[in-house]
Amino acid sequence: MAKKIKLADVAEAVGVSAITVSRVLRKPELVSESVRLRVTEAVARLGYVPDPAARALASARTDVLGVLIPSVTNNVFSSVLRGIYNRVEGLPFNIQLGNTRYSVLEEERLLDVFLRQRPSGLIVSGIDQSARSKALLRQADCPIVQIMEIGDDPVDMMVGLSHRDAAGAAIRHLQARGYRRIAFLGARMDPRTRSRLVGYEQVMKEIGLLDERLIVTTPRASTVTLGCELLIELLSRTTEVDAVFCNNDDLAIGVLFECQRRRISVPDDFGICGFNDLEMMAVANPPLTSVRTNREEMGRRAIEMLIARIAGEPIDEPVVDLGFEIVARHSTAGLRPREARRRP
Amino acid sequence: MAKKIKLADVAEAVGVSAITVSRVLRKPELVSESVRLRVTEAVARLGYVPDPAARALASARTDVLGVLIPSVTNNVFSSVLRGIYNRVEGLPFNIQLGNTRYSVLEEERLLDVFLRQRPSGLIVSGIDQSARSKALLRQADCPIVQIMEIGDDPVDMMVGLSHRDAAGAAIRHLQARGYRRIAFLGARMDPRTRSRLVGYEQVMKEIGLLDERLIVTTPRASTVTLGCELLIELLSRTTEVDAVFCNNDDLAIGVLFECQRRRISVPDDFGICGFNDLEMMAVANPPLTSVRTNREEMGRRAIEMLIARIAGEPIDEPVVDLGFEIVARHSTAGLRPREARRRP
């Protein structure tokens, strides 16, 4: 960075004061056109770029939008991030990503790191922050959006969906298609997964089909391999199963592969429903039913809510429910007549 | 942030000067034990945390390690990021992630944004930066690691592998298993994919099997769905194909699903080889051969190289080749005898 150009250098070149150059950059409408043009030209000619640290120190503000997510590996968050990055493109903000790795402590630490930088806005994942995190968030003097889930008690704003309702709807779909012994496969067991389990249990109880043996969960991170393993575990507990609701699509794909290996016919003998509707679900063999969540839009909306608030606009809807959609595909087309069916 | 505690407040509470408190925090060995203890106690009691902007302005340095990757959606980079985050845990650095979205312009812009913050180190993806980007990198006064690929002309340090060699090895593997009409499916066509294509072409020419009709590429981002589509495109060009080298595992999974649908038997009639060896390859049906790359280690090593250089240690190996491994699975077990085979 050969000898850094600073505000004063530009000011000297143009023959105005430093503060005028600063104004041209930040509030050009306060400066006369002739001066503005000369300054703009000099900025370009000298290649001046403001120092973010000095700016932050002087103004107690940065152009940073902080985003805290629990995982960079998980496809779900990739989609949200895509929505965020696409929406913020062209705006004078910079995304700063924090990876909490599903750790409450790491979330608290990162929140601390982020808030100390005085971001323009913050996006955090989930609604179950620790008491300490919530306190930090409430004290923060920037707009905040909690994403992924919705609840009654937003720190500031929220955009997400009810995972409990989404899971419930998936179970009702399976039931409507004639499946009865519907299992639940869950990995990671983060708050979202737990909500889905609650939804599953509620509906299964309502329709009188709840059986604890059908619920298989693990704290391990969800993978395709884990889908195979959980299915094996499930079948070792009971062969009285005719469908499975997988807590996400990786598991569902794993279950499908394992079914193929075991010559369990999907959907004739066994229904499979995933969650999130990743792109691959539609082209699996057979195509797999899943619960579509609007992840990219979630990211986009979160950014829009932030910039609206930064611009001082009133938010008429601080909690946005993006809903979900059961995308029914062949994997839950229904069991074939009992007499012709072979139990797994 | 109720009334921010600053260095001077701590200094006053302890009865020392501000600079002493600063020293306790940054170079405790310069301060006597008694003072150090009193200061540490006061820092904890008052909940003091340094202001990063002030620190950056005064010291012309930040604790930021910048990471530029072309995609947050791509599993390959997720793994690298995991390696990075794991290795940096517990160290006094913060990862700042930039998403270039495979855009040269965006990479230049982000490089500018990042360098202006005077990071402690920088990780950039690939070795084909634009001339402007390379100039920026060479002028930067922090250590830099280029990851993913290796080449002769490192800006500073490199850790990656030869994608050309990896692809070549995959083709030789297919050849050794008896496949002859080996196709190449490529999406995105970023520099890494192009290198693999070069490796493919080289080896195919060497063994006298090169046929342009067997090469199907697209600039679209790679997905499972695209794998299906590319296979369909390939088969519409020529049915004289007995294996496919997919440029990444998403495509390979798509190809597998499409083969299942078309009742093309893998590996009896058709071999499939992927690239990257994502977790799901091992549990697909049949399990899919792939080229394993050490992505997590790549992230880890990149961080280690940075911190070694930050600590002033000499780097004896500025270009690290992490290599690759052909993980042979059932999907490339070989064709069944010709008389019994049914062409796709």
Next chain:
DNA sequence: TTGTTAAATGATAGCGCTGTCATTTGTCAA
């Protein structure tokens, strides 16, 4: 005791920008 050196601490001056208020210039009605 004195001088010499190292260890510990402090005073001072910014880092590069922006907030605040003051001043100058321009505009227009009376």
Next chain:
DNA sequence: TTGACAAATGACAGCGCTATCATTTAACAA
């Protein structure tokens, strides 16, 4: 012409920290 007010520009201080150099204190040999 004058005064009133808005528009345009500037002076100055300071954001919270650290680099640099100066000073004080401690330690110890001569």
